Amino acid sequence: MVSADAALLFRRSFGDDPDVVASSAGRANLIGEHVDYVGGPVLPIAIDTRTAVAVRLRTSGESRAVSLQDAGLVRTFDTSLRARTGAWTDYIAGITRALEVNGVEIAAIDVAVASDVPVGSGLSSSAALMVAAASAISHATEQPTQPLVCAGLALRAEREFVGVPCGMMDQWASALGREGHALHLECATGATQQVPFSDAVLIVHSGVERNLGDSPYSARVSDCAEALLGLRQVVPHIDFLAQASEAQVRSAPMSERARKRALHVVGETARVREAVAAMLAGKGFPGELLTATHASLRDLFECSTPDLDWLAETAAAMDGVRGARLTGAGWGGCVMVLGDAAALPGVATRLARDYGRRTGRVVRSWISKASGGLALDLTHVGNRH
Numbered sequence: 001m002v003s004a005d006a007a008l009l010f011r012r013s014f015g016d017d018p019d020v021v022a023s024s025a026g027r028a029n030l031i032g033e034h035v036d037y038v039g040g041p042v043l044p045i046a047i048d049t050r051t052a053v054a055v056r057l058r059t060s061g062e063s064r065a066v067s068l069q070d071a072g073l074v075r076t077f078d079t080s081l082r083a084r085t086g087a088w089t090d091y092i093a094g095i096t097r098a099l100e101v102n103g104v105e106i107a108a109i110d111v112a113v114a115s116d117v118p119v120g121s122g123l124s125s126s127a128a129l130m131v132a133a134a135s136a137i138s139h140a141t142e143q144p145t146q147p148l149v150c151a152g153l154a155l156r157a158e159r160e161f162v163g164v165p166c167g168m169m170d171q172w173a174s175a176l177g178r179e180g181h182a183l184h185l186e187c188a189t190g191a192t193q194q195v196p197f198s199d200a201v202l203i204v205h206s207g208v209e210r211n212l213g214d215s216p217y218s219a220r221v222s223d224c225a226e227a228l229l230g231l232r233q234v235v236p237h238i239d240f241l242a243q244a245s246e247a248q249v250r251s252a253p254m255s256e257r258a259r260k261r262a263l264h265v266v267g268e269t270a271r272v273r274e275a276v277a278a279m280l281a282g283k284g285f286p287g288e289l290l291t292a293t294h295a296s297l298r299d300l301f302e303c304s305t306p307d308l309d310w311l312a313e314t315a316a317a318m319d320g321v322r323g324a325r326l327t328g329a330g331w332g333g334c335v336m337v338l339g340d341a342a343a344l345p346g347v348a349t350r351l352a353r354d355y356g357r358r359t360g361r362v363v364r365s366w367i368s369k370a371s372g373g374l375a376l377d378l379t380h381v382g383n384r385h
């Protein structure tokens with residue numbers, strides 16, 4: 001659907017058909033929040049909201065990009081730009097730069113984007129955009145890149161070019177997500193395992209958007225770095241914060257603020273391992289772990305908000321719900337609710353009504369299952385010659 005929209009937008013904006021359309025998924029993280037950039041395990045699913053990127057290479061001139069999420073305005077940008085501009089086209093330029101570092105020269109491109117992933121909401125619109133762009137652009141250059149490589153390009157571009165010190169979870173989930181499975185990713189090693197997961201999840205948007213660049217996200221990353229430095233005084237060879245035990249975190253020298261962040265990481269790492277073990281044993285996802293994660297994000301990592309707390313706590317108390325928590329980085333964005341498939345539509349309606357009365361905000365929500373990740377939707381490359 002979004003792929004057809006991207007192709008249509010391309011034609012309307014640039015008067016020609018795209019060479020390639022690729023799409024990739026938004027993601028919801030079942031469990032393992034704020035542990036990817038400290039070498040911990042995560043368990044995201046790709047969801048069935050997607051971003052499609054339509055591309056055509058040009059041999060000269062300025063590059064152009066248009067997105068339905070940017071009011072369909074055509075913006076120009078430079079594919080070999082050395083510094084970010086602050087515009088969303090940085091996400092595309094970051095990919096062309098990363099490809100250039102890999103030896104793929106791109107003189108100029110036209111790009112059209114369509115998406116139903118809500119932007120800045122913790123469902124990873126940025127990774128969906130960049131993974132799809134990496135695939136579409138590399139296919140257009142006739143040097144197609146595998147999903148795992150696209151994930152790596154998107155990660156490098158978001159970290160080094162856009163300037164968000166993010167972990168690898170979003171890009172890996174977007175690229176490698178598989179229908180009916182959650183992706184168990186060990187961020188210290190990059191090892192992955194597909195874990196069967198067929199439940200429906202309800203995702204409820206708090207109505208508060210945030211941009212990671214402007215949020216306290218970077219401060220939390222610094223807190224975690226401080227905790228690791230302190231830990232090295234008692235455990236000299238520790239590589240990642242997620243490898244620490246609770247006793248080590250409690251005894252190592254660090255500020256009380258850093259210790260709280262580290263205690264979240266240790267507890268969350270253990271919860272992911274417990275969830276994966278339960279799922280592999282055929283017991284399903286233990287919903288109560290979601291509620292424990294929310295409390296830890298609220299009290300130790302301090303990335304929740306009163307609105308997210310209200311949504312998670314209200315949902316968790318409803319019939320048919322097995323657990324609820326904020327999902328994504330926090331400070332706005334979405335809450336994820338796990339429960340009986342038959343109960344979730346009613347839960348969504350009641351939350352929307354009561355939250356709307358409380359805040360005056362219109363609530364958007366999605367019921368999704370674990371879906372496929374990166375896909376090549378259309379290619380004319382090879383037919384042109």
Ligand code: ADP
Pocket residue numbers: 051067068069070087088091113114115118119120121122123124125126127129210211212213328
């Ligand atoms: P999230 O990834 O949780 O949605 P981020 O702050 O990481 O939030 O990324 C949001 C940014 O990504 C937007 O501000 C915009 O610059 C860019 N972006 C994502 N999707 C699109 C899109 N479809 N069109 C244009 N820009 C997009």
Ligand code: MG
Pocket residue numbers: 124125126127170212
């Ligand atoms: Mg993002």
